[in-house]
Amino acid sequence: MPExxxxxxxxxxxxxxxxxxxDLFSAALAEAFEGLPDPAEVxxxxxAGNQSETYEHQIMQGTLLAEWAGLRNVPAERxxxxxxAGALALRHAVEDVRRGTHDAVLACGVEKMTAGGTAGATDAxxxxxxxxxxxxxxxxxPSQYALLAQRYLHxxxxxxxxxxxxxxxxxxxxxxxxxxxxxxxVDLDAVLESEYVAPPLKxxxxxxxxxxxxxxxVATPEVAxxxxxxxxxxxxxxxxxxxxxxxxxxxxxxxxxxANVASETAYGEAGVDPADVDLAEVHDxxxxxxxxxxxxAGFAPRGRGYESxxxxxxxxxxxxxxxxxxxxxxxxxxxxxxxxxxAQAVEAHEQLTGRAGGRQVExxxxxxxxxxxxxADAVTVAHVLRRAA
Amino acid sequence: xxxxxxxxxxRGPLSREDVTADSPFTLPGFFAELAEGRxxxxxxxxxxxxxxPPRPACYACGSRAVAVEKQPRAGEVVSYTAVxxxxxAFEARAPYTVGVVELASGARLTGxxxxxxxxxxxxxxxxxxxxxxxxxELAAALDHETDWPIHVFEVR
Ligand SMILES: [Zn+2]
Numbered sequence: 001m002p003e004x005x006x007x008x009x010x011x012x013x014x015x016x017x018x019x020x021x022x023d024l025f026s027a028a029l030a031e032a033f034e035g036l037p038d039p040a041e042v043x044x045x046x047x048a049g050n051q052s053e054t055y056e057h058q059i060m061q062g063t064l065l066a067e068w069a070g071l072r073n074v075p076a077e078r079x080x081x082x083x084x085a086g087a088l089a090l091r092h093a094v095e096d097v098r099r100g101t102h103d104a105v106l107a108c109g110v111e112k113m114t115a116g117g118t119a120g121a122t123d124a125x126x127x128x129x130x131x132x133x134x135x136x137x138x139x140x141x142p143s144q145y146a147l148l149a150q151r152y153l154h155x156x157x158x159x160x161x162x163x164x165x166x167x168x169x170x171x172x173x174x175x176x177x178x179x180x181x182x183x184x185x186v187d188l189d190a191v192l193e194s195e196y197v198a199p200p201l202k203x204x205x206x207x208x209x210x211x212x213x214x215x216x217x218v219a220t221p222e223v224a225x226x227x228x229x230x231x232x233x234x235x236x237x238x239x240x241x242x243x244x245x246x247x248x249x250x251x252x253x254x255x256x257x258x259a260n261v262a263s264e265t266a267y268g269e270a271g272v273d274p275a276d277v278d279l280a281e282v283h284d285x286x287x288x289x290x291x292x293x294x295x296x297a298g299f300a301p302r303g304r305g306y307e308s309x310x311x312x313x314x315x316x317x318x319x320x321x322x323x324x325x326x327x328x329x330x331x332x333x334x335x336x337x338x339x340x341x342x343a344q345a346v347e348a349h350e351q352l353t354g355r356a357g358g359r360q361v362e363x364x365x366x367x368x369x370x371x372x373x374x375x376a377d378a379v380t381v382a383h384v385l386r387r388a389a
Numbered sequence: 390x391x392x393x394x395x396x397x398x399x400r401g402p403l404s405r406e407d408v409t410a411d412s413p414f415t416l417p418g419f420f421a422e423l424a425e426g427r428x429x430x431x432x433x434x435x436x437x438x439x440x441x442p443p444r445p446a447c448y449a450c451g452s453r454a455v456a457v458e459k460q461p462r463a464g465e466v467v468s469y470t471a472v473x474x475x476x477x478a479f480e481a482r483a484p485y486t487v488g489v490v491e492l493a494s495g496a497r498l499t500g501x502x503x504x505x506x507x508x509x510x511x512x513x514x515x516x517x518x519x520x521x522x523x524x525x526e527l528a529a530a531l532d533h534e535t536d537w538p539i540h541v542f543e544v545r
Contacts, residue, residue, distance in 0.1 A: 122476050123476050132419070138475055140472055140475065140476060198470040200470075247498070250440070253467065253468055
């Protein structure tokens with residue numbers, strides 16, 4: 001079974017832009033294919049992560065983005081799983097290469113979230129909740145995660161300030177990432193004094209609404225070596241995916257079981273333990289998510305995941321030395337829904353190939369990506385990436 | 390079909406003929422019951438897990454030996470928050486309190502809580518009530534949903 005390689009990556013500007021979805025894709029594609037042959041000479045299939053057609057009133061994203069890449073009559077399709085769409089696209093690309101179905105597959109993701117304003121985004125995101133009881137209760141994405149955060153603070157020895165420190169840390173990381181939506185740091189008071197969106201979560205506990213696209217080229221080792229130097233490649237060593245149920249109320253509110261299953265699966269495929277992971281891009285759509293995911297991924301003891309904001313030496317016993325959300329995470333890099341899982345892969349790829357600049361984790365060898373969709377672990381996709389050289 | 394292969398209808402698995410709009414195993418049937426004040430769930434005959442609304446398989450153990458069971462309306466708050474940035478259809482009501490409630494049967498569901506955020510705490514006893522949808526809720530409803538009531542938890 002060929003061990004798939006990530007060959008090239010790119011993103012569009014992330015944030016509030018005057019570009020449409022296809023334009024954002026064009027920018028991401030241009031970066032990924034800089035110095036490479038045309039996509040038509042390399043790419044055999046395309047998967048496009050995209051949350052919602054309501055933003056731009058456009059489906060057929062697979063066909064559209066393949067067309068924009070100059071790919072004619074190749075298999076191409078949109079992948080949907082709310083905010084996990086990007087990693088689902090990556091997973092399909094990796095599985096196609098593993099199976100030998102294709103030698104090179106383009107995983108991409110795009111979202112034009114600002115198209116309908118905040119109300120449009122609120123409404124589009126609410127489609128991820130159960131229509132029968134959740135949507136009818138007027139629940140929103142921040143309030144869904146607030147239900148998790150409220151319970152987390154109730155069960156554990158953690159405070160709103162502990163969650164706020166995760167936002168401060170991720171803004172600090174984002175300020176060092178040229179791809180990030182936010183280029184400024186925030187201090188603890190700014191987070192704690194921001195308005196409640198859904199208590200205990202405040203505005204600065206929440207990832208922003210973002211436009212953006214990302215593109216990741218996955219190929220066999222042979223194709224990868226023909227295109228770029230080994231040092232510029234990473235290995236997709238493990239993949240895991242788990243769909244938990246839709247309605248949040250029916251889940252364990254303080255343990256994201258689906259994320260635990262997905263990461264354990266990916267670790268098993270890659271033959272690594274949580275302690276081997278040098279950096280992790282986790283789905284910090286809200287600060288509490290980073291705490292929950294640190295625990296589910298085996299980095300932190302139960303109830304101590306909120307210490308992700310601390311330097312490794314300052315964390316409780318039982319924590320690994322992993323660095324979380326070095327890109328700034330969804331919180332500061334931005335969260336263009338369908339592209340987010342691939343933006344996580346972009347960060348890990350840059351870190352593992354030693355090109356992360358001022359935020360470089362020294363000696364980074366292994367990375368975990370955890371991308372979630374729906375609320376929390378309604379669906380989770382995990383990837384373990386490793387250095388290729 | 391061989392009669393001996395048919396399981397009793399109240400134990401599942403559902404047959405194709407069981408899936409009708411007046412069965413609580415479907416959303417129209419569930420909401421019709423709820424409109425009459427009856428909250429229904431599915432109870433697993435194998436592991437006892439209770440689920441609202443009813444569904445054809447147990448999410449705890451995977452068994453399809455599920456039966457419709459009337460649910461208690463009393464429960465307690467497991468978690469709660471207040472919605473300050475509502476969807477367009479709920480703008481006039483904000484901020485409003487929502488919560489996760491565990492019924493005495495063990496089934497858990499999300500719903501609005503008819504109390505100020507500051508007046509609610511985890512563990513509070515609540516009771517499920519139903520009311521007709523308001524104008525804004527009707528405007529947001531799909532054609533097949535207009536008769537479906539809204540469930541609200543009242544603090545006891
Ligand atoms: Zn069961």
